Amino acid sequence: MSIDALARRATQSLLAATDDLDVDVALEGTLNRRHRRGFGPVLVIITAVVVLIVGWSLSGELRRSADPAPPVDAPNRTLVGDKLGAPMTATAPPGWDVVNNRGYVEMRPTDGTPGVHIFMLVPHEVYDNSADGRAPLQDDPVIWMTNHPDLTSSGRFGVDGPDFAWAGSKVDVALRPKAEKDFVHLMPLSNAAGSAPLAITKDDAFFRWTVIYFTDSDPLAIAAVSPTPDDPELATALNELLASIQIQQQ
Amino acid sequence: MRLEGVDLRQEALPEGGRLDISDDAPQVVGEPAVQLPDVVSFGALFRSEYQGLVAMAWGLTGSRETAEDIAQEAMFSLHRQLAKGASIENQAGYVRRSCSNLAVSWIRRRVTETRALLRVGARQGSAPALDDDDELFWFEVRRLPRRQAQVVALFYGYDMSVADVAATLEISTGTAKTHLHRGRRTLASRLHLDAPHEGEVD
Numbered sequence: 001m002s003i004d005a006l007a008r009r010a011t012q013s014l015l016a017a018t019d020d021l022d023v024d025v026a027l028e029g030t031l032n033r034r035h036r037r038g039f040g041p042v043l044v045i046i047t048a049v050v051v052l053i054v055g056w057s058l059s060g061e062l063r064r065s066a067d068p069a070p071p072v073d074a075p076n077r078t079l080v081g082d083k084l085g086a087p088m089t090a091t092a093p094p095g096w097d098v099v100n101n102r103g104y105v106e107m108r109p110t111d112g113t114p115g116v117h118i119f120m121l122v123p124h125e126v127y128d129n130s131a132d133g134r135a136p137l138q139d140d141p142v143i144w145m146t147n148h149p150d151l152t153s154s155g156r157f158g159v160d161g162p163d164f165a166w167a168g169s170k171v172d173v174a175l176r177p178k179a180e181k182d183f184v185h186l187m188p189l190s191n192a193a194g195s196a197p198l199a200i201t202k203d204d205a206f207f208r209w210t211v212i213y214f215t216d217s218d219p220l221a222i223a224a225v226s227p228t229p230d231d232p233e234l235a236t237a238l239n240e241l242l243a244s245i246q247i248q249q250q
Numbered sequence: 251m252r253l254e255g256v257d258l259r260q261e262a263l264p265e266g267g268r269l270d271i272s273d274d275a276p277q278v279v280g281e282p283a284v285q286l287p288d289v290v291s292f293g294a295l296f297r298s299e300y301q302g303l304v305a306m307a308w309g310l311t312g313s314r315e316t317a318e319d320i321a322q323e324a325m326f327s328l329h330r331q332l333a334k335g336a337s338i339e340n341q342a343g344y345v346r347r348s349c350s351n352l353a354v355s356w357i358r359r360r361v362t363e364t365r366a367l368l369r370v371g372a373r374q375g376s377a378p379a380l381d382d383d384d385e386l387f388w389f390e391v392r393r394l395p396r397r398q399a400q401v402v403a404l405f406y407g408y409d410m411s412v413a414d415v416a417a418t419l420e421i422s423t424g425t426a427k428t429h430l431h432r433g434r435r436t437l438a439s440r441l442h443l444d445a446p447h448e449g450e451v452d
Contacts (some may be wrong), residue, residue, distance in 0.1 A: 003438040003446055006407040014305035014407075021304060021318070027296045030322040030329065104452060243389035 277401035292332070296325055299342055303349045306407040309351035309388040310399055317353070324349035343418040350403060352418070354396035390440050391433075401426055 097110050300321055307317035322343045331338060338344050380388070391399050397419075404415045416426035434446045 001443060003434050003441070003443045004406075006383065006435075006441065006443060007402070007434075008409075010309070010387040011305070011406045013380045013384040014309055014388070015301065018301050018308065021301055023297050023300050026300055026318065026322055027293060027325075030325045033299070033322065033326045062391050154357050205322070234442065 258428065292329060295341055299345055302408060306403045306438055307349055307405065309391060310350065310403050320340040322351045322391060323347055323352055331402060346404060347418050350400040354399055387441065390437050394433050398429045401429040402433040403428055
């Protein structure tokens with residue numbers, strides 16, 4: 001059968017199937033449509049306005065949800081970031097909120113305790129930023145911790161940034177600000193340092209920070225530095241805290 | 251089925267006036283208030299076009315209830331234009347184009363479907379079923395791009411020439427021919443029928 005033959009037969013079938021149409025009723029119904037058009041345009045306008053409002057609200061929600069650094073008073077428990085092409089998910093332990101995960105992970109206490117932050121870098125970032133001729137540290141996990149209120153902005157924490165200088169080797173490298181005025185201690189720890197979990201104590205008199213926790217979990221190791229004896233209670237609490245933090249590359 | 255449009259005269263019809271839509275002359279009751287198309291001419295056009303419009307819309311939508319609503323909407327659109335004093339030379343072409351546009355318009359179709367379902371919700375009985383092959387043909391027509399579907403529906407539904415299809419849709423003859431060829435080729439392929447040759451239609 002040709003397409004034309006089938007088409008014509010199918011058309012005739014439709015026409016035959018519509019033989020029972022009551023044209024008079026249809027005509028009357030058509031002419032009466034003008035009587036039920038009164039609210040049509042109004043409904044269309046109202047619907048359009050509602051759609052616009054809802055759409056605008058949703059777009060605002062989307063913009064807010066895409067904000068890389070939500071305000072502390074509205075923290076997210078889990079964020080996913082992919083600044084350098086390696087997405088990571090940081091899940092904060094109870095009592096802590098992830099407030100940033102773009103390029104680094106920042107956590108703050110849920111109760112808003114001031115001056116306590118946790119910063120963590122994943123290995124790929126260390127590697128990508130170490131373009132100054134030194135050995136790449138792609139296998140070395142890094143955690144930053146600080147309680148300095150001025151160090152909460154992300155722009156100040158570039159590993160190879162002008163504000164920092166290398167102060168150690170690949171295995172045990174400390175980064176510190178050139179100006180030496182901020183209480184910041186970046187401590188990349190080599191996986192070769194030992195099997196996980198391994199507690200490392202490393203006093204840094206100048207900066208008063210101590211490495212208190214190091215684990216070589218797969219695929220990422222987690223390490224931490226913490227304030228030393230100045231605040232042993234906080235150090236202990238952070239030790240427990242860091243043990244419960246999970247970071248996963250996606 | 252080739253139908254010509256019917257010229258409508260602009261005559262007065264009272265707002266809310268009762269219309270006699272029998273084949274006899276219309277009876278208008280009440281005072282003239284708005285300018286409406288001549289009832290006789292519109293009725294004649296309606297009678298000559300309605301079934302074809304429903305059939306075409308049915309093929310394009312797959313639903314007879316929706317098709318009836320769309321056909322009436324197309325006729326009402328013409329009625330409204332005429333009431334505004336618009337001069338529409340090819341009124342049959344106008345309603346066919348309007349009907350096919352409504353039928354292939356997804357959003358409009360859903361709106362009219364909903365309205366039709368609401369209206370016929372209490373209606374008992376169902377439309378006659380088509381033969382499986384015929385149903386499959388129209389199913390495949392509905393899968394075509396909307397312009398191709400329109401051209402195919404008009405070409406076969408009204409046994410139109412390509413030039414008439416083009417005039418109805420207000421597109422060039424070449425464009426209509428291209429759409430028709432592509433539509434027929436796709437249909438033939440999907441239905442495992444003999445492929446049409448280019449230039450087979452005119």
